[in-house]
Amino acid sequence: MKIKIALAGNPNSGKTTLFNALTGSNQFVGNWPGVTVEKKEGRLKKHDNVVIVDLPGIYSLSPYTLEEVVARSFLIQERPDAILNIVDGTNLERNLYLTTQLTELGIPVVVAINMMDVVEKNGDKIRIEALSEALGCKVVEISALRGKGVMEAAEAAVQAASAERTVPMHRFSGAVEHAIAHIEEVAVHGLPEEQQRWYAIKIFERDDKVLGQLGLSETDRAHIAKDIEAAEKELDDDAESIITNERYVYIGSIIHQCYKKKSSGSLTVSDKIDKVVTNRFLALPIFAVIMVIVYYISVTTVGTIATDWANDGVFGDGWHLFGIGSGEYDDAMTEYAKETIWTDEVVSTVQTAKDAGVVGADEVLGSIEDEDFGAFDEAYGSYADALAEDGFDISETVDAAMEEAPDPAAYGVWIPGIPVLVENGLDVIGCADWLKGLILDGIVGGVGAVLGFVPQMLILFIFLAFLESCGYMARIAFVMDRIFRKFGLSGKSFIPMLIGSGCGVPGIMASRTIENERDRRMTIMTTTFIPCGAKLPIIALIATALFGGAWWVAPSAYFLGVAAIVISGIMLKKTKMFAGDPAPFVMELPAYHWPTVGNILRSMWERGWSFIKKAGTIILLSSIVIWAGSCFGMVDGQFVFDAEMELEASLLGMLGNAICWIFAPLGFGNIKAAIATIMGLVAKEEVVGVFGVLDFEGMTQLAAYAFLVFNLLCAPCFAAIGAIRREMNSAKWTWFAIGYQCVFAYGAALVVYQLGMLFTGSGNVIGSIAAFIVLAFVVYMLVRPYKESQTLREKVRVQ
Ligand SMILES: Nc1nc2c(ncn2[C@@H]2O[C@H](COP(=O)(O)OP(=O)(O)OP(=O)(O)O)[C@@H](O)[C@H]2O)c(=O)[nH]1
Ligand SMILES: [Mg+2]
Numbered sequence: 001m002k003i004k005i006a007l008a009g010n011p012n013s014g015k016t017t018l019f020n021a022l023t024g025s026n027q028f029v030g031n032w033p034g035v036t037v038e039k040k041e042g043r044l045k046k047h048d049n050v051v052i053v054d055l056p057g058i059y060s061l062s063p064y065t066l067e068e069v070v071a072r073s074f075l076i077q078e079r080p081d082a083i084l085n086i087v088d089g090t091n092l093e094r095n096l097y098l099t100t101q102l103t104e105l106g107i108p109v110v111v112a113i114n115m116m117d118v119v120e121k122n123g124d125k126i127r128i129e130a131l132s133e134a135l136g137c138k139v140v141e142i143s144a145l146r147g148k149g150v151m152e153a154a155e156a157a158v159q160a161a162s163a164e165r166t167v168p169m170h171r172f173s174g175a176v177e178h179a180i181a182h183i184e185e186v187a188v189h190g191l192p193e194e195q196q197r198w199y200a201i202k203i204f205e206r207d208d209k210v211l212g213q214l215g216l217s218e219t220d221r222a223h224i225a226k227d228i229e230a231a232e233k234e235l236d237d238d239a240e241s242i243i244t245n246e247r248y249v250y251i252g253s254i255i256h257q258c259y260k261k262k263s264s265g266s267l268t269v270s271d272k273i274d275k276v277v278t279n280r281f282l283a284l285p286i287f288a289v290i291m292v293i294v295y296y297i298s299v300t301t302v303g304t305i306a307t308d309w310a311n312d313g314v315f316g317d318g319w320h321l322f323g324i325g326s327g328e329y330d331d332a333m334t335e336y337a338k339e340t341i342w343t344d345e346v347v348s349t350v351q352t353a354k355d356a357g358v359v360g361a362d363e364v365l366g367s368i369e370d371e372d373f374g375a376f377d378e379a380y381g382s383y384a385d386a387l388a389e390d391g392f393d394i395s396e397t398v399d400a401a402m403e404e405a406p407d408p409a410a411y412g413v414w415i416p417g418i419p420v421l422v423e424n425g426l427d428v429i430g431c432a433d434w435l436k437g438l439i440l441d442g443i444v445g446g447v448g449a450v451l452g453f454v455p456q457m458l459i460l461f462i463f464l465a466f467l468e469s470c471g472y473m474a475r476i477a478f479v480m481d482r483i484f485r486k487f488g489l490s491g492k493s494f495i496p497m498l499i500g501s502g503c504g505v506p507g508i509m510a511s512r513t514i515e516n517e518r519d520r521r522m523t524i525m526t527t528t529f530i531p532c533g534a535k536l537p538i539i540a541l542i543a544t545a546l547f548g549g550a551w552w553v554a555p556s557a558y559f560l561g562v563a564a565i566v567i568s569g570i571m572l573k574k575t576k577m578f579a580g581d582p583a584p585f586v587m588e589l590p591a592y593h594w595p596t597v598g599n600i601l602r603s604m605w606e607r608g609w610s611f612i613k614k615a616g617t618i619i620l621l622s623s624i625v626i627w628a629g630s631c632f633g634m635v636d637g638q639f640v641f642d643a644e645m646e647l648e649a650s651l652l653g654m655l656g657n658a659i660c661w662i663f664a665p666l667g668f669g670n671i672k673a674a675i676a677t678i679m680g681l682v683a684k685e686e687v688v689g690v691f692g693v694l695d696f697e698g699m700t701q702l703a704a705y706a707f708l709v710f711n712l713l714c715a716p717c718f719a720a721i722g723a724i725r726r727e728m729n730s731a732k733w734t735w736f737a738i739g740y741q742c743v744f745a746y747g748a749a750l751v752v753y754q755l756g757m758l759f760t761g762s763g764n765v766i767g768s769i770a771a772f773i774v775l776a777f778v779v780y781m782l783v784r785p786y787k788e789s790q791t792l793r794e795k796v797r798v799q
Helices: 017-025 068-078 089-102 116-122 128-135 151-160 174-186 193-206 206-212 218-235 240-256 267-276 283-300 300-316 326-341 342-353 361-369 372-391 397-404 418-428 433-451 454-470 472-487 491-500 504-513 517-527 533-544 553-573 599-617 618-631 652-666 671-679 685-696 700-714 718-728 731-759 765-783 788-796
Strands: 003-009 040-044 052-056 082-088 110-116 138-141 318-320 414-416 632-635 638-641
Touching: 003 017, 003 068, 003 089, 003 151, 017 040, 017 052, 017 082, 017 128, 017 151, 052 151, 068 504, 068 533, 082 089, 082 151, 089 110, 089 116, 089 128, 089 240, 110 116, 110 128, 110 151, 128 138, 128 240, 128 517, 138 151, 174 193, 174 218, 174 240, 193 206, 193 218, 193 240, 218 240, 267 372, 283 300, 283 454, 283 472, 283 533, 283 553, 300 318, 300 433, 300 454, 300 533, 318 718, 326 372, 326 397, 342 361, 342 397, 361 372, 372 397, 414 418, 414 433, 418 433, 433 618, 433 685, 454 472, 454 533, 454 599, 472 491, 472 553, 491 504, 491 517, 491 553, 504 517, 517 553, 517 718, 517 731, 533 553, 533 700, 553 700, 553 731, 553 765, 599 618, 618 632, 618 652, 618 671, 618 685, 632 652, 652 671, 652 700, 652 731, 652 788, 671 685, 671 700, 671 788, 718 731, 731 765
Parallel strands: 003 052, 003 082, 082 110, 110 138
Antiparallel strands: 040 052, 318 414, 632 638
16 A cells, blocks of 8 residues: 655755655755745655655645645645654744644644754754653654654654554643534534544634535534634634634743753854845845856856867867876967968958957957967857958968868877767768768757757856755845835745746746735746846857857846846836735745755756756757758759758748848847747757857857847747746736747847947947837836835835
8 A cells, every 4th residue: 555645844944855865856955935836746765655745835724825725735635644744943933833733634743853953053952752742743853954864754654654643732722622622513523533623623713715615504604603703702812813822822832841942142153144145235246246256157267168178079079188188289289370370471361350340350369479279269260250251361271271280189188079979980881971961960069069068057056056055045035025125026026036047947936935916927927037057058158259258248147137027027016917015025034054065966967967858859859950941942943952051042041031130120130140049949058059050150249249138038948938838827928928028038139239339339320219219118117106106105114
């Protein structure tokens, strides 16, 4: 027989950490309340017949938000064989409130006091036996994070499942018990005996859901109402408050008996850190600096080194193992370049180009002057086409010279790249040319272009995992709440955004923690503005290829996303559709934890692996489609296949041509950029995949930045659109969300490009006017009064 054990407990008490430890899964863990929003099942290690169910956190069995309903319904309707109640040992008083309710359900309960490592470090003491006696169930101590006592806890729950049910020890005051006894008799005698007490108490509290579920007759209801009113009169309070208060009094007595706090008047370390990072004036600057560092390191510095190796080495010509031989090779190349490549003729051509102001010429020249072949190679790769277009073609000399250049494989330990190996392999078996093209240009080129960015993503994911699990991200939601409450927004909307910087899909799902339906819709619509992991390659590509790795490009993409969310929030809040008071935000700040290295690496790998899987499936397929689209086409009125076909003649080119006019006002009305944008709807990584297959075409920096803006903000990938559809639960709202995102993205890119052109002195009249209209509209929306301004301001002040 299968035994089902539910993990129930307050938000952020460590249920998912325990679930992962017990089942070997990799569910998402973060240091703030409301991480888990769906129930997850897994098999207990070494016990084939035991299923563990991880539930969203709940404070009580009276749910307010969607994810709390998930937890309550599971406990009450599906009735697990046992409940393993996870209790945060550093916050016993509040956590036991739920425990008192769980023991009334008539399901065997085992209480696991978690975070014992912290409790012990604080020098506090919990008397387990006394607690167990007071609650009427077994109590064990664990540390889910350190893996201490976790198996014992699970086994205790398995034991309990087959043993007797838990009998609640707590009795309410006489008047209440009297009413409950009557209710049991009148309304719930048909239910199994062990469930009667819980239902009776809920009826006493006048819980709508339970009353609805039981469907009592009018006479029964009237009868019960009398009993409840009698108790209310005697105790002079409403029924629900009576129950709540009596529970807290009872818990207070338990705490008094069973818990010894080491008295310490001084501030804890968490409090001291919070004094700084949530400081009224310092909080935002500190957040900005942290995110700049995170994006700068992951995209520009360490990230670039890793990505260069992946792109040019593993998915390029090859690389020197541990750098052995690369120094000698560089020296030899520089010597060779001085003699053969950087001829007087080349240098003077580039010099003239630089004087004429051609994009990239100064970079090429600079690398020659520095005698740095690596830099030259990169600059030449990026700008040779742009130079040639303006009549400064140096490719003939350079390409001819490169034919005779020293072979890197002759130095040190050389590992050839995957494309080289594959090509050699295909040559050996005598593969047909078209198939070779498909494999090399389509599959290896397309998938490789995406996989090449995985190291960068992994580095970003390490940072995110650290910030999330140490507890800093929870502070940001808190700080944001303080500011945006003024605009009628709730800080709860920022939690989905923080999760969304990994992937938009869980970000959108995290919106379930928002009770207010209008705020929840608004959050779903704006969450994907934040750059997710898959947008990182686009940012990295543009930052390195067009901005020479300027430090500000990557962080600016993040702040652009934040700004888009804030501006959208304020604008939407002022429309009738979304007007209303911000939901109260009662998140308590979790204590800071040092996350374990294992947990951070696990979280990084979990997110990274899903990208790699995507590269092997959806990106593989779409790379093949793109390759085919660029090889089939119409030449001289005939449909032909030609791997060397001009892009304009191919099917893909025709598609791009048909739509690229749309993007012309944004500065990237070229075929490749249009195709890349469309493919971005399939998966955002595909944007770089397209450039990988079709190779990068010179754009001005401004146009490239507008391209970045548009692709960051426009409709997300299919997977995220699917998530929006599920969470909105309405086709109309889904289309509205996508439409809003695309229009917003278009407006933002238009403003960036047209005003940028104006500042650089090459603006055009119509474009500038359009940009100013967009800007004026946004400013109007931002400053116009709220629809219900009076009530809103009043309420905010009261809070
Ligand atoms: N120090 C310490 N930290 C722990 C322990 N168990 C969990 N944590 C940390 O507590 C935080 C919350 O853990 P989760 O497992 O996500 O909590 P949860 O109960 O699933 O939270 P929700 O899904 O929001 O209900 C994470 O930062 C964990 O690393 C423990 O035994 N000791
Ligand atoms: Mg959880």
